Amino acid sequence: MAITASTEEQQLLLDVQAVDTKILQAGHKRNNVPEIATVQELEVALGSLDMKIVAVSTEVSDLSVVQEKAEADVEVVRSRAARDKERLDGGSITNSKELESLQSEIESLSRRQATLEDEELEVMQQLESAQNALDAFNTEREPLAAALEAAIASRDSQIAECNAEIDKLTAQRNDMVSDLPSDLVKLYDKVRDDLGGVGAALLTRGACQGCRIALDSSEIQRIRNLGADVVVRCEECQRILVRTAESGL
Template sequence: MNAAPADQIRLLDLQAIDSRLDQLAHRRRTLPEHAEIDKAGADHTALKDLVVAAQAQLGDTTREQVKAEQDVEQVRARAARNQQRMDSGAVTSPRDLENLQHETASLAKRQGDLEDVVLEVMERMESAETRVTELTARLEHASVVLKEAETRRDAAFAEIDADAAKVQRDREVVAGAVPADLLKLYTRLREQQGGVGAARLYQRRCEGCRVEFAVSDLNAIKAEPADAVLRCDNCGRILVRTAESGA
């Protein structure tokens, strides 16, 4: 393949632009905010699950308290009815009166036991309410941390994308001036060689693979026509000659 020396040198400009675009893309992928967002998102999800679980526990405890208080109220109401019957003199049978007194005493013990249950449930409910409050506050803080990280990431994205858009416009101008066949070869080699398709021959060294050429190789290069598109024997990249090549 042949191409004017100026077109070959233009490949170095294109390579520099493409390397800059690669750097911007790498920077976009490796922003520290990505790790922050991943951690903050995981923390937020875990806390959200804990809040849901704590709220469910609080709901169960609240229903348990309502049930316990209803049980106490039922026993209290029955004991009051029994006392009212005894006080009214409506029960005249000694046996019935004895049974009623015995039941009233049992109800009093039962009421005491149930009131202890109510107190125990109230303590657990207070603890559950405290846990919901604490976890909710932590979840709100986690939401703020996540949002701040996302905001910083988006601002970095905007800056990088603006730079990339400008560099891409410059690339279009330079690439448009490179012959199609030379551009096609460069593009293919760039894909195969880790992003570098053309390298300068600088002071006997290929700047793509950093290999230094022997004198005999340099003499062979010097013998090639100026418009010959050369390839590095070591890395296969387009080897662009300049005034500083030493060949």
């Protein structure tokens, strides 16, 4: 059975369609806030930088342990040599063999100390360069983290703005729809779901504004002969075709 609705109700359906189109546009705008992509890019960049920071932090901490160990090794040899030197200078050892052995130990300790100090120096240089790399990464991180924070704030506020707009429009649309016959609304919602968001279109200058296809003359003639309250559908796209004074019938 054909659905019927008064001319005013059919006109109101076009107004509902206009609001529904705005809701779709606000949803599209919300899903395409540029900062959504910016946040993703910055998160990737920050994630990769954080991995570098973790790696170089581990290196700094490992090298610090090695450096402390090297320093302790040098200290052991240094104090042993100092003790030997004290004994030698003290004059308490008179036995020439003992003196010779002590002097030889001091010389050997001195060579050992030089080697250990070279090793310590090398570790210190490695540590310094790792520390510099870590400092550079941390310096690089600061503006990146700030940019991410700003992008998130901007993204969220724009999304919230779109959501508020959608809520407002949805309330408006529900209010309008409550004045319409339920079978008309049901048909409209179904067609709208099936056809990309447009369920009702104006018939103007002999063409459906939903699919932009001109109706042939016999179809126009048929519509002309229908009662004003008969709900017409476009033969081409199946949308509800609303007739108004602009329809040129």
